[in-house]
Amino acid sequence: MKINEKAVSEAIGFVLILGIVISGIGLVTLYGYPVLVKEQSNTDVRNMERAMIVIQNDMKSLCFKNVPYKETALQVSGGTFEVINASDYGGYINVTNGTADFQQDYYLGALTYRSDRGTGVITLENGAVMIRQDWAAGSAMLAEPRWFYDDSTKTFVIYVMNITTDTYMAKSGMTTVRMSLEDSSTQSIPVWPGDNVTVEYTGGSSGDYSTAWENYLTGTSVGMDKTAIDGKYERTDVSKLVIKEYRIKIRDI
Amino acid sequence: MACMNEDGQWIVLMGLLVAVGLFFLALIINQSALVGQTTAEGVLEFPKNDIRDLRLAIFDYYDSYEEGLTPLEQQHYVDDIVRISLERKNAVVHFWNTTPEEISGRTLCPIHIHYHNGVTKYDETVYY
Numbered sequence: 544m545k546i547n548e549k550a551v552s553e554a555i556g557f558v559l560i561l562g563i564v565i566s567g568i569g570l571v572t573l574y575g576y577p578v579l580v581k582e583q584s585n586t587d588v589r590n591m592e593r594a595m596i597v598i599q600n601d602m603k604s605l606c607f608k609n610v611p612y613k614e615t616a617l618q619v620s621g622g623t624f625e626v627i628n629a630s631d632y633g634g635y636i637n638v639t640n641g642t643a644d645f646q647q648d649y650y651l652g653a654l655t656y657r658s659d660r661g662t663g664v665i666t667l668e669n670g671a672v673m674i675r676q677d678w679a680a681g682s683a684m685l686a687e688p689r690w691f692y693d694d695s696t697k698t699f700v701i702y703v704m705n706i707t708t709d710t711y712m713a714k715s716g717m718t719t720v721r722m723s724l725e726d727s728s729t730q731s732i733p734v735w736p737g738d739n740v741t742v743e744y745t746g747g748s749s750g751d752y753s754t755a756w757e758n759y760l761t762g763t764s765v766g767m768d769k770t771a772i773d774g775k776y777e778r779t780d781v782s783k784l785v786i787k788e789y790r791i792k793i794r795d796i
Numbered sequence: 797m798a799c800m801n802e803d804g805q806w807i808v809l810m811g812l813l814v815a816v817g818l819f820f821l822a823l824i825i826n827q828s829a830l831v832g833q834t835t836a837e838g839v840l841e842f843p844k845n846d847i848r849d850l851r852l853a854i855f856d857y858y859d860s861y862e863e864g865l866t867p868l869e870q871q872h873y874v875d876d877i878v879r880i881s882l883e884r885k886n887a888v889v890h891f892w893n894t895t896p897e898e899i900s901g902r903t904l905c906p907i908h909i910h911y912h913n914g915v916t917k918y919d920e921t922v923y924y
Contacts, residue, residue, distance in 0.1 A: 593830075696910070
């Protein structure tokens with residue numbers, strides 16, 4: 544290693560390296576930081592999607608597995624998590640058996656997460672987890688409820704999950720969602736030949752999720768058809784309509 | 797500078813390798829929580845015991861034929877099984893029997909069982 548080091552100056556070298564470091568920091572602050580913030584809010588929304596699916600699973604345990612009480616701890620970051628009582632929510636599902644004898648509105652209630660930095664809104668409504676973007680039409684269903692049609696007995700089963708609370712509740716940070724099953728009821732309604740079961744969805748205060756519900760109701764598991772009236776769907780070839788209604792009380796978040 | 801001992805450079809290099817390795821491990825661990833949850837749900841959702849209980853109830857019903865139930869009592873029995881399945885287990889249940897057949901010297905009755913709870917659909921023909 545015999546190199547001639549006559550023209551090498553430590554001072555110039557230091558200034559060059561410092562210049563590179565400072566311009567690097569400058570570039571990251573200018574272009575990198577906004578990307579980082581956006582990515583952070585995307586991550587928050589994605590974490591909340593998972594948390595909502597966990598809560599949906601807890602609700603399924605309450606409704607379908609005879610569990611009386613459930614609680615889940617979750618981290619709400621980059622937004623607010625709120626509970627809306629069914630009577631304040633305004634969203635409902637109207638079900639008929641195709642005649643005037645049976646027509647009923649089922650009020651839903653919701654659990655909603657709104658992102659602070661982004662535009663994502665995630666809602667758990669009637670056992671479905673859905674996402675939409677604020678100021679934009681359209682929505683998507685992340686986790687489906689368990690409505691089904693049994694073709695060998697021509698039975699159509701509708702599950703209604705009604706959310707009630709005593710007070711308005713909203714929170715961010717670490718929260719524990721405590722919920723219990725208040726009561727449940729089963730209705731069996733005969734559907735006469737030639738009549739169609741109709742379902743009509745009306746959105747509530749957490750936003751319009753009609754696109755998500757349309758895709759679910761007209762999908763393979765439920766198999767309903769759109770009618771001429773917007774937001775109304777019908778199912779042909781049903782002889783028995785079963786509506787199971789569950790009232791879930793959110794005690795605390 | 798030229799006379800520095802450079803024998804320890806591999807330590808720094810190994811440090812870098814371990815760091816890269818840890819990064820990939822973190823990625824895998826991140827995925828594992830989700831995979832574990834999906835699998836656990838799949839196992840928990842499967843209504844094995846519900847189906848076994850239902851089969852038992854249906855076999856009890858066919859056993860009770862020998863006790864001489866009236867047709868009305870039989871109908872009530874069937875209605876009860878269907879109604880309790882729907883109320884407690886959220887399952888649409890339908891079962892019926894066809895004419896008994898001679899199988900290896902014994903007369904057995906084919907029972908058809910249909911079970912559907914929105915997630916799992918189960919159909920069975922059992923000779924009882």
